[in-house]
Structure formats: C-alpha cells, structure tokens
Amino acid sequence: MEENKSSSNSNEDILARLRQRNENQGQKGPNRNEPRQRYLAFKLGEEWFGLEVSQIREISRLDNLTRVPLTPTHVMGITNLRGNITAVIDIRGVLGLERRSLTNSARIIVAGAQGLEAGIVAELVSEVIEIARSQIEPPLLTLGHERGKYSTGVVQQSERMLVIINLSAVLVDLKV
Amino acid sequence: MLDLMTLSLKNETLELLIVRVAEVQLAIRSSSIKRLENFRLKALNKVDKIGHPALLGYISPNFTAVFDLARLLKLETPGSANEPDETGKKESQLLQIEYKGYLAGFVVDQAQEVVRVNLAELDVLPSVVEKARLRPAAWALWRKDEQEILILIEPTEAISAEEWEQLNRQET
Numbered sequence: 529m530e531e532n533k534s535s536s537n538s539n540e541d542i543l544a545r546l547r548q549r550n551e552n553q554g555q556k557g558p559n560r561n562e563p564r565q566r567y568l569a570f571k572l573g574e575e576w577f578g579l580e581v582s583q584i585r586e587i588s589r590l591d592n593l594t595r596v597p598l599t600p601t602h603v604m605g606i607t608n609l610r611g612n613i614t615a616v617i618d619i620r621g622v623l624g625l626e627r628r629s630l631t632n633s634a635r636i637i638v639a640g641a642q643g644l645e646a647g648i649v650a651e652l653v654s655e656v657i658e659i660a661r662s663q664i665e666p667p668l669l670t671l672g673h674e675r676g677k678y679s680t681g682v683v684q685q686s687e688r689m690l691v692i693i694n695l696s697a698v699l700v701d702l703k704v
Numbered sequence: 705m706l707d708l709m710t711l712s713l714k715n716e717t718l719e720l721l722i723v724r725v726a727e728v729q730l731a732i733r734s735s736s737i738k739r740l741e742n743f744r745l746k747a748l749n750k751v752d753k754i755g756h757p758a759l760l761g762y763i764s765p766n767f768t769a770v771f772d773l774a775r776l777l778k779l780e781t782p783g784s785a786n787e788p789d790e791t792g793k794k795e796s797q798l799l800q801i802e803y804k805g806y807l808a809g810f811v812v813d814q815a816q817e818v819v820r821v822n823l824a825e826l827d828v829l830p831s832v833v834e835k836a837r838l839r840p841a842a843w844a845l846w847r848k849d850e851q852e853i854l855i856l857i858e859p860t861e862a863i864s865a866e867e868w869e870q871l872n873r874q875e876t
Contacts, residue, residue, distance in 0.1 A: 594728070596841060597777030597841045597855065598778050598841060606829065613846070
C-alpha cells in the first residue's frame with residue numbers, strides 16, 4: 529500500500545512538473561486541440577528529414593533503375609512503378625550531404641507537389657510521426673544555405689532533430 | 705482509356721536496334737543506321753585538334769567522325785568497361801548514322817538485338833532535366849517480358865548544330 533501510495537505521489541509529481549514545463553513553454557508547447565500533420569521520417573547520411581505524408585504517393589524498394597543519358601548527377605535514373613515511369617533523384621548532393629553507397633535499407637519515396645512528382649531516395653525510412661504546427665521552428669541558420677533553402681522548418685525531438693523538406697523547392701530546382 | 709494520338713499510333717511499329725553502352729541498354733532506330741561493324745580504336749586516324757569532347761577521331765576512306773557514345777551521352781562511370789582503351793585492342797562495334805548528309809560513327813560496347821515495337825508502347829521520359837538537353841533521349845519503352853525500361857535515343861541529336869559545323873570545318 530505504502531509503495532502504491534508513494535508511486536501515486538511520484539506520478540502526481542511528474543504530471544505536475546510536466547504541466548509546469550508546458551506552462552513555461554507557453555506558446556511553443558503543442559496544444560492538445562491543435563491540428564497535427566503527419567510526416568514520414570527518413571534518414572540521409574547521419575541526419576533525419578521529414579516529408580509531409582499527404583505529399584507521398586508510395587514507398588518502394590530501390591531496384592530496377594535505368595540510367596538516363598545526359599542527366600545531372602542527382603538523377604539516379606528511371607523506374608517503372610505500377611505502370612508509371614518515374615524519375616528517381618538523389619537529393620543528398622543538393623542538401624550538401626555525402627553520397628555514400630546505398631544499402632538494402634534504401635527506399636524510393638514517390639512524392640509530389642505543385643504538379644511535379646519524383647522518387648526521392650532515402651537511405652532509411654523509419655516511421656510516420658504527428659507534428660503540430662507550433663512544434664515546427666524556422667530553419668536554423670546553422671543548417672547551411674542549401675539545407676535551409678530546401679527546408680520549411682525543423683522539429684526538435686527527444687533524440688533527434690527532424691528537418692522538414694520543402695518538396696516544391698526541391699522538385700522545382702532539380703527540374704523534375 | 706486510349707486518347708486519339710495513342711489510337712492513331714496503335715498499329716504503327718518501329719524497328720529498334722538494342723545496343724549496350726557503359727552497362728546501359730539503349731535503343732536506336734534501325735532505319736537511321738547505315739552500317740554496323742566490328743571496330744577497334746587503333747583503326748582510327750587521330751587528329752591533333754579534337755573538336756568535340758566525345759570525338760575519338762576519324763576513319764577512312766570518307767573521313768567519318770567517330771564518337772564515343774558513352775561519353776557523348778554522359779554515361780561513363782569511373783572504372784566502367786567503357787573507359788578509354790589505351791592499347792586500342794579492345795573490340796567494340798561501330799554504328800554509322802547519316803546526319804545532314806554526312807555519316808557519323810558511334811562506338812558502342814555491343815549491338816545486341818533488333819526488336820519491333822508498337823509506337824503506342826513508347827512513353828515520354830519524365831522531365832528530369834531541361835527538355836532541351838533531353839533531345840537525344842526523349843522516349844522510354846517498358847519491355848514487359850524482360851521487366852526493363854529501354855531508352856530510345858537519337859545519337860546525332862547529342863551534337864549541336866554549331867559543334868557539327870565545327871567538325872565539318874575540321875574535316876575539310
């Protein structure tokens with residue numbers, strides 16, 4: 529009984545401290561009623577990126593790529609995804625990331641915005657997370673020019689920082 | 705649902721020669737090819753002043769300009785089998801294609817097969833770069849049986865009118 533009581537007390541303490549933290553955060557803390565958007569978290573190099581789920585058509589394995597003549601280095605090739613010939617692009621270069629070799633974990637994220645569509649290569653796709661708009665901070669200056677240019681914001685999570693990709697900017701600049 | 709254009713192309717066919725270049729399979733219209741022969745780089749007459757980065761030299765007797773198709777289409781990869789062969793002994797194949805009244809030669813690794821395809825099966829390539837740069841490779845074909853995409857190319861379209869003029873001046 530004593531143990532339960534102390535456990536209950538400590539839970540109350542924790543809740544109180546969480547409430548206090550939320551109050552301290554003021555506007556920055558997500559409001560429970562605030563609408564949330566879903567993002568797909570994926571990895572490029574040692575960094576995590578997020579892409580709005582509403583912009584994604586499908587996620588597919590990276591195989592049967594056909595190289596296309598006279599294309600820049602960010603174009604890995606084209607592939608047939610359920611009857612649609614889709615361009616596959618590697619955005620690591622434009623984000624200033626090292627282009628290390630891809631493993632079996634690599635996936636193609638077929639996504640589109642403003643009538644443009646392409647398959648974006650991810651080294652690893654992890655999960656879909658819900659993020660409230662108030663959790664998204666403006667892109668950090670420390671991200672560097674390229675990453676800042678192709679990002680709509682960043683979300684600080686417990687163990688990682690997620691850079692939200694500005695898909696329209698990427699697709700328009702890469703002439704997809 | 706077929707659109708009118710697809711319908712009008714339904715019964716039209718195209719004969720294509722499939723070639724391998726730098727580990728990529730490409731299709732070239734058979735009707736544009738005047739000659740296909742085995743070829744060694746040492747058969748070339750090299751010139752001091754090379755007028756184009758993909759120009760390998762000229763062959764007799766007509767002083768036909770010979771291009772490395774992999775280099776012309778930017779398909780070379782470091783360490784690929786298509787890297788220049790210093791010994792000149794490597795055997796490739798040479799396609800001769802007529803362009804504006806002249807013959808141009810294009811070196812490929814190997815010609816593989818001739819296929820006849822229905823025009824309605826050709827898809828426009830996704831615009832992965834500026835359309836103008838894609839002129840030599842504007843169409844793709846999905847070969848269901850082989851589960852592969854073939855890219856249809858027009859090699860002569862990879863040489864601009866100015867470059868062509870410069871090459872012909874060099875020839876004379």
